[in-house]
Amino acid sequence: MTFGGITAVKNFSFHIEPGEIVGLIGPNGAGKTTCFNMLTGFYAPSNGRVRFKGQDITNRKPHAIARLGLVRSFQKTSVMKRLTVFENVLTGHYMASRQSLLATFFPGEAVRRAEREARESAAAIVETMGLAQRMNAPAHLLSCGELRLLEVAVALAAKPSLLMLDEPAAGLNSHEAGTFGAVLKTLVGRSIDALLIVEHNMDLVMSVSDRIVVLNFGRKLVEGRPAEILENRQVAEAYLGKAAA
Amino acid sequence: QDTVRIGLVQPLTGSVAYNGKSVVEGARLAVEEMNAAGGVLGKKIELIVEDGQCTPANSVNAVEKLVQKDKVVTLVGAFCSSATAAIMPVAQKYKLPLITGVSSKASLTEQGNPYFFRAAETDALMAEAFAKILANDLKLTKVAYIGVNDDWGRGGVEEFSRDLTALGVKTVLTEYFDHGATDFFTLLTKLRAAKPDGVFVAAETQDGSILVKQIREMGLDTKVFGVGSWATADFINLTGEAAEGIHAAVPYASSMDTPRNQTFVQKYQAKYGIKPGKYGAAGYNALNIAGQAIARAGGTDAEAIRASLAKTSYEAPNGVYKFTDKGQAYGFDAVLVRIEKGEPKVIASTPVDAPH
Amino acid sequence: MTLERNILLAFLAGAALLPFAVSDQYILHLAIMALFYAVLASSLNLVVGYVGEFSLGHTAFLGTGAYTAALLSTQAGMPMWVTIPLAGLVSAVFGFAIGAITLRLQGPYFVIVTLSFAEVLRIVANNWIAVTNGPMGLAGVGQNLFGDVAVTNKAGFFLIVLGIAAVALYLSYRFVYSNAGRAAVAVRENRYVAQSIGVDPFGTAMQAFVLGAFLAGLAGGFYAHYISFVGPEVFRFAFMATMIIMVLLGGKGTLIGPLAGAVIVTVLEEYLREVQELRLTLFGLIVMAIVLFLPNGLMGFIALRREQQAAKPTLNAAKERTV
Amino acid sequence: MTLLSESPSPSAIAQAADAPVLAVEGLHVAYGSTAALHGVSLDVRAGETVALIGANGAGKSTILRAISGLLKARSGTIVWNGKSIANLPADRIVAAGIAHCPEERHVWPNMTVQENIALGAYLCRSREEVQRRIGMAFHRFPRLRERSRQMAGTLSGGEQQMLAIARALMSEPRLLMLDEPSLGLSPKMADEVFDVVRSVNGHGVTVLLVEQNIHNALGVASRAYVVKTGRITASRPSAELRGDPDLLRAYLGG
Amino acid sequence: MDLFPQFLANGLVMGVFYALSALGLTLIFGLMRVVNFAHGEFYMLGGVSGWFVTNYLGLDFFSGLIVVAAFMAAVGWLVDRFLIERVRGQGEEPGILLTIGLSIFLVNGTLLLVGPAPMKVAGAVAEGPLFFGPIAVTKLRLLAVAVGIALIVGAHLLIRRTRLGAAMRATFQDPMAASLAGIRTGHVYAATFALGCTLAALSGMLLASIYSAQASVGGLISLKSFVVVILGGMGSFAGAIAGGLLLGVAEAMWGGYVSMGMVDVIGFVLVILILLFRPQGLFSIRTERA
């Protein structure tokens, strides 16, 4: 992937197994978000292929990829600001209750049942993410941190099999990040099959990830278990700085 | 009701408002005169003016309001033929006489609507009246036709080109432009290449003045003649020098040399500060025709008014108006004018015959 | 949601009684025009309120519907029950074709390209004399409903337009409160999020756009028969401006808003005939005043009041700028 | 919790030391009809670095916005250098020497990195001086020099964050207010940013900081205010908080 | 073929006129993102007040131009402070409704005051034809082209090269960040609106001296100006020139070689075609990313 001469991601390969939480870290501008954008069809990679559940999804439209079960969040806070928290999450259930145009205009029992289920599920997800008190508050009234949680809730509502989160804990304080990490861990295996997380909060990444991939200047630097990464000299130099020292 | 109400639908806003206002001015003058002379049926005439914006929907709105709310006994309007076409069935449904002083689309009187009367020339009648004079006086052999792209402009071009062609005049160019266009250099470039010795123009004041001006700006000295309200002070002022020597065939010009017209011009000028043009006269005539018909009918019964309208013989500033069975006016004079030293000079005058 | 539904039902039921209660033809005429505009405004609202893109070319569908009905009636002598639905369908096809091009654009580009389509159609209607009769328009559109049964009075037309309005409101209601409607809102609010939860922004927008075109086409078909004359001015911006004022004044993104807007504007415009020459000047001033005092339209204002009374936190959502 | 009773009144602290450059008293702020701050008082002394910490949605950002004039105060006073600046428009407050680097970056997306930085010094009329400051910014953030002609909207999250900080420094303020400066920065980059904050502070610039990364925040600040649901509930020296994780948890837990 | 030079000349002259009359909109719509339906009415007011100052106050053309500029700047400033300001930041719809209301008010108010008749604005120079080989133009047209180009270049330099220009761009992209940089955003908005209004009025007066001024010209001008601004890509002055010239030349060629009747269709077809292949207009780049 290149932008007007700047190569953002080059020759990068990795894979995720079911049941796994993988952390993707790397210095600013290393290409993590770009990588997300390529995996989910927002950018078209100039080379290489993306395979998901055995299917080649390279160059597919973002919504088509989402429908296969690959759902992501965005680095820049992105929610539907004028809807309430509940409505945001309910909208997230779009895929589960898709229906034909005919059914839209002349709804039958099946449609009504799907609607009911979506509402119940939405309420449950809001609960899980700890936003129950804010259930009926319009999203624009939320503070930065709460918005991050809401984004994750919307993504979860889409019932992904692979969830990809881009800096979900940015804006949470150390304490809140800890709670959030615990929630994430319980999700894998229950609501979702696997999780790919980009995060600069080292405590969080190290505690939730089964495996960590480090990206630097658009290439893979190393890959390994959290403990191995922490010990890696290159990683310390490029990424961790004094924190490792 | 202690007045006799007549409803007038004209465009008072939008791009033809300019002409619509003139009709209203003429109409007001006519009503004033009639009321000064005692009104009709012993009551004053009340003129109720509504804006129809020259669109079918708005004109229908206006008519519904005039009929239902104001209970007018006769309708006058609308300006654009499309708006008139839309209000004709409404008038027919309510069985109210409808007089237009302007709309010139030939087919209007062919629809078999017994309540509709047109106190105006059609393009066909004008062409018939003047084609020969023009061809001879201007020594035309090759003519270009330019018209505004609406029913009136297209009608004018078609009728004049047919009659002139019949006289052996060749057509070298026919073009239409949209109302509101301001730049004609491209069109005139084609005109220059076609080398006509006369150019026929069907355009109203605004488009026409700019067009004629630009003909001269392009350095063309072709003879210009056409239809439209050109025999007016406004047109001549806007066009300036370029207006000199152009010819216009109009149903009315303030310089028409009859006593009736002189009093009309005088009164009009006293009231509005300018000389009347074709539309001012149209409004004046239409209202007088309506008023006289009501007076003759002896009551406000619509059928009676309709019947008496059919027997109209109205002495207008520009001759005598009568109606055919289909409601088309004839008998009045139309004139050919030439602009000389900023004044429209009548060079030919001929009564408009009934269509055959 | 149920509140909105009940208000709509009550409105339709009340309206159905009108021709029996009122004999003044002028008032009936106004009621017909108000309902005609209500259908138009609701159809525009589907695009503006639920695709979230501002279409200035909605007259394309009004005009297509009007010409379709007028042609079918004058050329083939078809009755209204055939021509009006066909007008809707032809407009829907046009909507699909135009949407395929325009819906790939956003913001100002969408605004202007839709306007361009309407203008192209207007110019074609004005010049394709063989079919549309050009600026002379199509006069004498028939008024028969079935076979030879003609609608002769205003009450009849009123019931027809009421039926069309009921269809329009029902379809809009179903769409808006469905999964598809939520998807459309998602696209409006945040395109990226919508895509990431599996919404096809193009497809969803297309649904709303085509539905809007269909309803506008129905309205156009009705217009042709009611006014009995169709000319190129049905494509003109004047209709568009009226529709916009109705939708925004009533409050976009709600079902009642455009309906209320249509009724208010129709009545206001007629009422202002009282002030003669000042009419449109005053109308312009009133429109401006309404924007200044009710920036989110009537429905926005009512919603705000309801929230305030419930002592809930309120804040102007739009103040929040997303950059 | 009874934190309120434990906390010494902020003004008591101020009296003990030299007079504060920034003094906020009884500040009430609301978004529309929703109150967000209920009488906040705090002081910052010249040359000090003070942190605001607290849970999500506590009102930290709101305090900064009120000081920089983005939000109007319902009531209360804000005194800067002895002059009241409450309810002055934001541009006047910048002119008075206060810079605010807002949450969520807010770079100008359709301007280049260079233009973004240069505009940070909008009030400085000398071309040479602006050039000098731009050089300085590029020196502090070499990554931005590499991208100087790229449109700011296409930068990565972290790059935008650097740009926002660099831009805030361009006005060479006397008081620098940073809202979550390390947000989206890699650990190494965050360290570098805090080094910059330290060095700026070393040149006598007063710093008011909102930061979620408590470790970093307490590393640079000498003192921290704890904000909770629109009120200040405590003011503690950093060292004390760092030494007492339990106390910290009590303050931060939502 | 010998018609070609004249067609081209006509097209280029018209192109500059189009660019000129769209200039105000480039600022207000292109940069400021207010979908300004009253643009044509500001243009119209320029023509009408030009007629007033030259006819009633007896000023010569250029002094008149200055008076009109000052007057319309004040109008623009007031409109922004008292109307646009109130709905700023609430999305584009209130602005659309507001400017539609304003345009209805201005047209009809003007109709009431001066009536619907076309008005003549005395030109700065004589109107007779001028020949360059086979090409006919008039002095007045050449003058208008020159003034038009000067205004466009001036506006371009203002936006790209001056402090005020930078402040404008910053304010429209992110007003909050702009005020935090010390920019008086309220003034920037008002100044931009006033400038856009003035430019519209200047072109209105200039072109009214060639054609004529009339209360109802606004609608057509707005339409063409939107086409030009979109063709060029929002807010780019080079784009406005290119868009204007493209439109002018295309119309001249179509009108010349095909038919005059459908000339107006060209602009819209161009818009559709160009946006089909370049969804951001000719001269604009996208900087949005997910």
Ligand SMILES: Nc1ncnc2c1ncn2[C@@H]1O[C@H](COP(=O)(O)OP(=O)(O)OP(=O)(O)O)[C@@H](O)[C@H]1O
């Ligand atoms: N549209 C674009 N045009 C030009 N450059 C781009 C574009 N998109 C991304 N880049 C560049 O590509 C590089 C990678 O960006 P990316 O957003 O993937 O980084 P990242 O790893 O997510 O960084 P961060 O941790 O700061 O979010 C950055 O240097 C960025 O400036």
Ligand SMILES: Nc1ncnc2c1ncn2[C@@H]1O[C@H](COP(=O)(O)OP(=O)(O)OP(=O)(O)O)[C@@H](O)[C@H]1O
């Ligand atoms: N634009 C806004 N409109 C309405 N309410 C808001 C707005 N911004 C913040 N709030 C509310 O004000 C309160 C304080 O918000 P603020 O952003 O100051 O919190 P914070 O301490 O900075 O939180 P965070 O750490 O999540 O950034 C919150 O309850 C929030 O819901």
Ligand SMILES: [Mg+2]
């Ligand atoms: Mg990133």
Ligand SMILES: [Mg+2]
């Ligand atoms: Mg905050």
